[in-house]
Amino acid sequence: MHLPQPRRTPASPPGRRLMRSLLAGLAVAAAMTAGAIATAATAAPSEPLGPEVIRTDQPPTGYSVTFRYQPPQGVESVHIYGDWFYSHPESVTCNDCGDGRHPSEWRLGDIAATPWRILPMERGDDGVWSITVPLPAGSFRYAFTHDCTNVLATGCTLHDDPANPWKIQPQYAGAPGAVRSTIYVPESKKFPTYDTDYQAPPRPNKAGTLETRRYPSPLSTNPVGVHDIVVYLPHDYDPDRATPYPTLYLSHGGGDHSTAWTMQGVAHHILENAIQDGAAQPMVIVSTDFNGLPGGNLGYVNELRNNVIPFVEQNYNVSTRAEDRAFGGFSAGGSRAYTLMYDHTALFGYHAAWSAGGPQASQVQIDRMKGVAGGIMIGTGLQDRLGNIAENSQRNAAALKAAGVDVDEYNVPGVHTWHVWRPLLNHYLRELVFRATATELGIDTEPAGGSGNVRLTAVATIDPVTTSVTAPSGTVDFYAGDQYLGSAPVRDGAARFHQTVDGALLDEPVIAHYRGDELFNESRSTPAEAH
Template identity: 30%
Template sequence: MKSLLKRYMYFLLIAIFITSVLALPVSAQDIGVNVENGVKKEGVTVNRDNHSPTGYTATFVYKNETANSVQFYGQFQFANPGVDYPIENVPTYSPEEWTKEMFPLNMSTPYVKEMTKVEGTDFWTISMPLPSGGYPYSYIVDGVTIADPSNMPIANQDTGKQNLSMAYVPFDSKKQSFDYSYVLPKKGAKTGSVSFETYSTSGLLTTDQSLGIYLPHGYDPNRNEPYKVIYLSHGGGGNEADWFNTGSAANILDNLIAQKKTEPVIVVTMNNSVFGWDMAKITKNMMENIIPFMESNYHVSKDSNDRAFAGLSMGALTTTNIYYSNPTNFGYFGIFSGADARVDLSNYNLDDLRKPKLFVAAAWYDMAYHDVGFNSEINTLKFMSVLDANQIPYEFENVNGAHDWFTWPQLLNKFLTDVVWK
């Protein structure tokens, strides 16, 4: 009882201290805004900070002449490993409460903080210590959520805008335990490109759709060997920009290719939300429209062993449905955070289902991993039991995280590093 009381008093004093600090007026010099000389560091700045528990401090600066209130909204929660599931039992902590053993995760309650108006200026700001990784964030300006205008997200302007900007923080090996720096933009000029291309859905929809396409640095349409391709599906409510923005897929590829941990490959994303998650239509579109489009317009291999398909959440259900119906058209499948186990595999050719390499993965605090709090037929554990019952081999990975964009870049990194074309 005494230890609990001490713990309570400790956190109460910390909360009072933080509140008192935030209540102090902030000067322009405090945040690096030189009003007299017109130097304005808007957006996010991440600086090494010996006084920060993580070794780095991120400062966000937003300019608005008319706003009455600006809030900072983002995925800035942390947890300790090994807490018993269910997810509602997992205590989470703010950046100010972070300790070395913690890892980032996004729970149901968002991180929302009031930003401080800088005296005598139109600038609003907030600072916090952060460990390594990529952090999605937005501003809520007088009740309206917007992306950071000085750090706009990767988005397909023709089909849908993103409200989540990204802040990237390096790794400090002395102060941090978990290195997520593979999601950071690669330094130097040798980076790939991301573009959005229009293709026809051949009558499945009344309008053409878009693909997100990553081409590795030095892409050569005339090289002797065609490029291998990874097709990636987003989750519910997402679109073709998700994997390149909050998923940091291009950054991950740039870093792994530079480190020679994977070969230069093409990555293709699509918008499956437009089909209302009708798996038959999504599969038909994939096989009859997207793959032929890529083979007609890019120097890609037509060998099924040079193709991989992966997806998260609803995209994991998509991946399993494509796996069931077209197992020999891909060499690799990545099934992240969920799966469709509502199938009787006795109706399928098991020899064909054993041919591709399966990578099944989820996070420990992932609602689509456990068989509680989620549909009992579309979680990772159920899917693995179906594979086991039919003697279908697979690789499994369980990482720190939840059902979020901290988990899925981890799984993509593992898929690229340890599974595809290995």
């Protein structure tokens, strides 16, 4: 996000400054003679417009943001509308319930809650309206209202901040999502609030590229015949790299658009931070749009299979293997994620459904999910009362795990907001997506003297499920049944173990357990019988 900075003009030579001064004096005299007297409403702002993040080292959060905005002439009142009201988790007993406290009343343990409310701004002598809001760490959306009298901004037009607009705007008229200005606030060491460093914008020389693309879509009714996606290419994306990139496809929820996951969800920032931390490999992100697609969930699945995925794989250096694709969606997008996960499982190697209850799975669907090559994640905000989402999500995750499906369940405090979906995505990137491995074990034995000992040679090969330019590293532990035999380091994708053991131990099958490393998750081999 770009924050406006004061404009600095290079110093002029003395002679030029004198001439400029004389001309300015003549201009002022002429204007006064004509009766053109500047008013506060048209005067140049004394301070830069837009948001300014200020480190205060004062309670409750150690940071504040000053917003400066200049509306058109004739506006009598201006309010700011932002997602920064807070509640104690136990006070959230229904959707849009809770304390709803102003950010100046933030308390440790609070969750960001709904609904948003407008806050009044003050007009300065220069015609600029301003407000200073103390904020905890995180990413926030905001907009301005003109002459709005409804505390929830119901019926009021929302205006983006012209000094801080989002870089990617919808390509068609009537696209949902009216709040398209964002701000990031770091965490104060003196007043810790939330660990949201993973959302911080990367340095410009470490940032990737956002693109808005329009592709042919016979299914689309709005716009007719074409549809939109937003594509993020990671830092140092190489269109000619020999190893193609994996792709993460994301779906927004109701009332959003293809810009949502990068504008509001800062998915590209979350990815770049994970890459720089060595916790995720570079990948392409595709943020889809389910508006204007008939057929509900199945229509969206058909759009992915027939139009979106082919377009992406033809226009970017990405893999065409299902194992190298991941999907994630929240709310209405989470419902679409369940349809993919249950009935079109093989289209993706990794699946994630967030803030969606999910229907009960049949045995056929359970069997499909047991065969997922990568992994499945289910998560929600623990206080999400919208249609009992929190309760239903946890119940569905428990049922799938009880049925033998390997589910990574990850829930966080919060309601139905981006303050929940950002950490869920962060977990998906750092703990599951494109991190799966498969361990294969080969063993051989030979006699080692007459004491019943044998010489065991075990070779464990560690293969990434996803195509990767990086090979797994770390350590493999070897077991005979439950008896630990020893460990060996992974070199060039394999761990080689040689040891003389009591032959009686090998009456039990040998298993290799790869521990995982910063980029790849653990895996176990199937039991191997000694010969």
